[in-house]
Amino acid sequence: MPSKQPSFPQGPRIYNLFPTLLGPVERWTERLPEIARMGFDWIFVNPFHLPGESGSLYAVKDYDRLHPTLRGDSNGDDDSNDDERLRAFTAAASDAGISVMMDLVVNHTAIDSDLVTEHPDWYVHDDGSVHSPSATDLDDPEIVTVWEDLAELDYSERPEREAVIDFFSEVIRHYIDLGFRGFRCDAAYQLPGKVWQVLIERAREAAPETQFFAETLGAPPDDIEQLRPAGFDALFNSAKWWDFRADWLLDQYQSFRDLAPSIAFPESHDTARLADESDGDSRESRFWYLFAAVFSTGVMMPIGYELGFRRRLHVVETRPEHWEEPSFDIRDFIGRVNAMKAETPILNEEGAQERFTAVDEPVVGLLRRSPRQAQHSAVLINPSFKEGQEYSRDHLIEILDCDADQLQEITPAFSDAAEGTSADAAAGDNPTSAIHLPPRSLRIFIANH
Incomplete structure (x- = not known):
């Protein structure tokens, strides 16, 4: 904390x-x-x-x-x-x-709540009976679930x-x-x-x-x-x-x-x-x-x-x-x-948020801009269960519209044994400019302008 x-x-x-x-x-x-x-x-x-x-x-x-x-x-x-x-x-x-x-x-209340008998006019009625709420299955409209233990308030x-x-x-x-x-x-x-x-x-x-x-x-x-x-x-x-x-x-x-x-x-x-x-x-x-x-x-x-x-x-x-x-x-x-x-x-x-990667790219990138202060965030997501991925650090700097020294990673370590921010993910980074994303991982970066 x-x-x-x-x-x-x-x-x-x-x-x-x-x-x-x-x-x-x-x-x-x-x-x-x-x-x-x-x-x-x-x-x-x-x-x-x-x-x-x-x-x-x-x-x-x-x-x-x-x-x-x-x-x-x-x-x-x-x-x-x-x-x-x-x-x-x-x-x-x-x-x-x-x-x-x-x-x-x-x-709603329980169908057997005292309110149903004390204040029947508070409820929705069907042909004189208190109405129980229901829901229709979005995939099959013929399937309707009725919660008979509930009484719907009007x-x-x-x-x-x-x-x-x-x-x-x-x-x-x-x-x-x-x-x-x-x-x-x-x-x-x-x-x-x-x-x-x-x-x-x-x-x-x-x-x-x-x-x-x-x-x-x-x-x-x-x-x-x-x-x-x-x-x-x-x-x-x-x-x-x-x-x-x-x-x-x-x-x-x-x-x-x-x-x-x-x-x-x-x-x-x-x-x-x-x-x-x-x-x-x-x-x-x-x-x-x-x-x-x-x-x-x-x-x-x-x-x-x-x-x-x-x-x-x-x-x-x-x-x-x-x-x-x-x-x-x-x-x-x-x-x-x-x-x-x-x-x-x-x-x-809730800053403005958009995807900056194509739908078919293996890495998913989300950019968020603050409406109140000079801070942006970028999240890189590898949703694959099996394959590691890489993303260009230079491209990320361009997306965040910042200098290299303004880019800060804040990803917490996935491993409890790892020390420091994103130690387990950063260990796989290409020493040139690639950001490594292990399978089913995220890395979070911010830039303060």
Whole structure:
């Protein structure tokens, strides 16, 4: 972590703490020193509320009560100290230099929530029945998944909408009072931007520093665009699914970088574990975390990624007994990447970004320009699993429009045994002008003008 407070805005470096993998809230606190040592400045906690009968964390039955698993074995039904448990955790995180954000699920509730019977007019209805949300498979429109454990809230323009907004404004204020400083807004695109604008403005009246992060993955562009007036601090991008060739990721980045800065991740609680897909190859996990960290303003990583966990996180089934023996340990590498990001202004803002290599070239080059300061970055990526590649140093200097002595490499060492910046990659450089890129590697350069 940087030794002194940086003079430029910091993009969020987020550790996703999946609550039911750790269990009781007190155990969350035990993880704080390790999370801080890796250089994270935010912790994101998935829903920790009392779920409905389905048991899904995202089917919230009661926003004021903790999931029984998070209270401990001896007092799973005792909700009298729920607030104190959470307040103690956020205070300990703050002492460790970490802000805490919670998952904010406001587009639906559990179908068996008391709100469904107490306020049926808050919900969407189908032929008199409360509507359960659904999703259509993009590849096969005939495949429709209906989440029957959920009840969809109705945010259309009508008098009842104000009561729903008032309710969730109070939920947000309550958790601000407990020390939460951010909210990851699940399926944010499913609510009108004007609704989010009211919720965000009210939250910032209570605590001006509160931040809101929009989850918009897979949303149609128009649904994201309508969030523009809401005032989100960041949104999540789809860098995890890039093949390093297609244009769509850079197009997405360019389209929305002025709406809000974006956050990339190598895997999430909704995806398979990368360590499982790569059969425990730690280099693959290093490669994807480094790419996520340098592509956009923010970066997020789920619990267990640093230890090569292979079992997929599950919103219903995951429990503390699913904690795994590590496949590997890349905590030191994660710390080096986070330190590099924290110390480099251009990596903490959504500067204009473009590819400067042809689509069919073996090396992928990304150039990012700062809109606020005289700093550019260039990332060279070798996506090949087998072949090493080289790139002209002279050409890179030309791309960055700098003198040779202005070119600085900031790549953290992939190997924990290597000393200094990019020691393991630079060792293969051609002594003339070629930059060597081992298989599945990145090298990051900056130029200060």
